[in-house]
Amino acid sequence: MKIVVIGATGHVGGYLVPRLVRAGHEVVAVTRGASEPYHSDPAWNRVERVFLDREAGDAAGTFAGAVAGLGADVVVDMVCFTPESASQLVEALRGRVELLVHCGTIWVHGPSAEVPITEDVARTPFGEYGTGKAAIEELLLREARRPGGLRSVILHPGHITGPGWPMINPQGNLDLSVWEALATGGEVLLPNSGLETVHHVHADDVAQAFERAIARQAEAAGNSFHVVSERAITLRGFATAIARHYCQEPNLRFVPFDELRTLIPADSAEASFQHASRSHSVSIERARRVLGYAPRFTTLEAVLDGLAWLRAEGRVDLPA
Incomplete structure (x- = not known):
């Protein structure tokens, strides 16, 4: 498949892009500037680089169309933080790509009540980041579940760690x-x-989950998954x-x-x-069962x- 990764050189993208290349996919890395990936790998030599400023493009209404114009089968969005930005991307990609995979966060959950927290538990997010990501998830899942809607998967990493940050x-x-x-x-x-x-998670384990969501998109579409350590x-x-x-x-x-x-x-x-x-402690049972996710x-x-x-x-x- 042809896969476009938005925010490709960040903590997770640095591991994900080489994984996708080694799996035989054609990968286009979209970044704001010519930054080097957090994690170097020879596979980057086989990656097309495209430079787009999302903030400016969203303000002008051009970013989502430029991404859609890249002709991807799958778009992976690592750096969407507002429902408005997500909505623009959905409108541009609907009917043009097979799948959108969005990077969320376990901060869609507020303070822990019963643990481990599952994806379907009642949520009480607080703060701009967590509430924004929760609103994006709601938008994407509503879109994915309606007839003719853009299929999407949302992955919620914990505290991403490993080399680079x-x-x-x-x-x-x-x-x-x-x-x-x-x-x-x-x-x-x-x-x-x-x-x-x-609840931490290594960036390469997050990348593993993204790769598996793409490979198992028929089972994964329309769902969200926690991605953390055991x-x-x-x-x-x-x-x-x-x-x-x-x-x-x-x-x-x-x-x-x-x-x-x-x-x-x-x-x-x-x-x-x-x-x-x-005080998060979240379950990976759904990701394990549906995606085959197994943190290393x-x-x-x-x-x-x-x-x-x-x-x-x-x-x-x-x-x-």
């Missing part, structure tokens, strides 16, 4: 010094009792595992969240609140792969 740490934010403190026996503050959960992890368990990986006993101090806000930088505190207040990395393995990259890039000072 900092990942959510056991404090629930992106502060790189937290990793260094855990690796050297330094004190790390955790909110409340540290029993809130985060199990979520508590902040306390996460911190302990990282410290012991570096042969340290964790030096943790638990403080009420309101106090934590006063003790760490404001941006880190806000990120910690956003993650801890959701546990949460800890995915994070350690990302830490190895951060160390090699000189972003963190960690023991070998």
Whole structure:
């Protein structure tokens, strides 16, 4: 098939595009500029590159038509964040492509109630990102289920990790010094009792799910799927595992969240609140059953792969 990937050089696209090429597909990578993929691979030499500015194109009403004009069988959309942008793409692709595969997020769910969270549980999203993605999913599934509508699949990754970008740490934010403190026996503050959960996934496992959704589109169309590691992890368990990986006993101090806000930088505190207040732990049973999804990395393995990259890039000072 001819597959167009929008946002192709990002964290997931860097793994997905080579997978699609090796599977024999013709791949067109759509990006805003000539950025290099997060994950290099010789397969990129066989990929057509097309440069389109989505924000400007959406404002002018030209982006969706330009994508439709590429003549794809399947379009993979990694970077759609508003229902308005999704609606433009649907209108342009309807009747012209076989399938649209959209990258959502587990943040379509609000705070956890019963766990693991399934795709069909009642949702209480909050925040612009989560509510926007939930609205996009509703739009796409409604379209997919009506006669003559554009078929679509929505995949909801957890906290994407692996080489290429900092990942959510056991404090629930992106502060790189937290990793260094855990690796050297330094004190790390955790909110409340540290029993809130985060649910990571390696970028290549997300790419695996996208590839499988395309290969099994007849079964997958009209559905959404969680894409995470086998199990979520508590902040306390996460911190302990990282410290012991570096042969340290964790030096943790638990403080009420309101106090934590006063003790760490404001941006880190806000990120910690956003993650801890959701405390996601989601099910992959539907993705396993319908797509054959089988994550290769546990949460800890995915994070350690990302830490190895951060160390090699000189972003963190960690023991070998």
